[in-house]
Amino acid sequence: MVPHFTQASLRTEPFPHAPVPGILTPALADRVLAWLRDEAPWKLRVESFYQQHEICLEEAALPPSLSCLSSNEFISAAEDGLARLFGETHGLVLANASAHRLSGGQTIKIHNDFIGDEESHRLLIQVNAGWKLEHGGLLMLFAGSDPSDLRDVYIPVHGSGFAFEISECSHHAVSSTVAGERFTLVYTFRRGSSRGQK
Structure with a gap:
């Protein structure tokens, strides 16, 4: 079982990013959510x-x-899929993998994730069955560090992915979680040529 990028669509504004519908099969997304x-x-x-x-x-x-x-198969598929999507000819290498949970009014304020060459791309995989707009926890994209610079909003749809290039311009935030618990798998990559160069 590997992540699927067949429905991914690259967008350049307000910074390079790509929604990835159906990145996980429904069965795998359900198992991840249960755990x-x-x-x-x-x-x-x-x-x-x-x-x-x-x-x-x-x-x-x-x-x-x-x-x-x-697994090596899953990570390699993610590295290759993202590299093709963002045109990274020298490939990408996994930097770290984690899972996040937001609940009870928790929020993530505007930030850009930029820490230099250590991290260049991030893949978010949402596992939130039945999530609705009124639940909050919306991924928000900004053209700058001011809240008035809001450009786009994404609902964390179950089994969907969201990839973006990390830079000083990749300003984003997550609105307060109003109901339920919001779960996300977070895979972070850096530019490189092989997994052995971590």
Whole structure:
């Protein structure tokens, strides 16, 4: 089981990004959601612009049915799919993989994720069955660091993906979670030529 990029569409404004519908099969998305909701070993993380629970997927004891999430096949498919999508001729290399949970009014304020060459692209995979607009937790894209610069909004649709190029211009945020728990798999990559060059 690997991520699917067949329905991905690259957009350049307000920064290079790509919605990826159907990146996971419905069955796999359901299994991931069940584990994240009922069994995953969450740890609270508090930073200046957000508060959320997190898991490192590379260190977590994934159940056998979800071992694919950190497998070489899955990661390689993500690296190759994103490299083709964003025209990265030298390829991409996984930097880290994690899962995030937002609940109870938690929000992520406007930021750009830019820390230099250590990270260049991020892939978000949403696992939120039945999520609706009124639940909050909306991914918002901005043309700058001011809230008035809002350009687009995405609902975290179950089994969908969202990829973007990290830069000083990749301003985004997540609105407050009003109802339920919002779960996301987060794969971060850097520019490189092979997985062995981490």
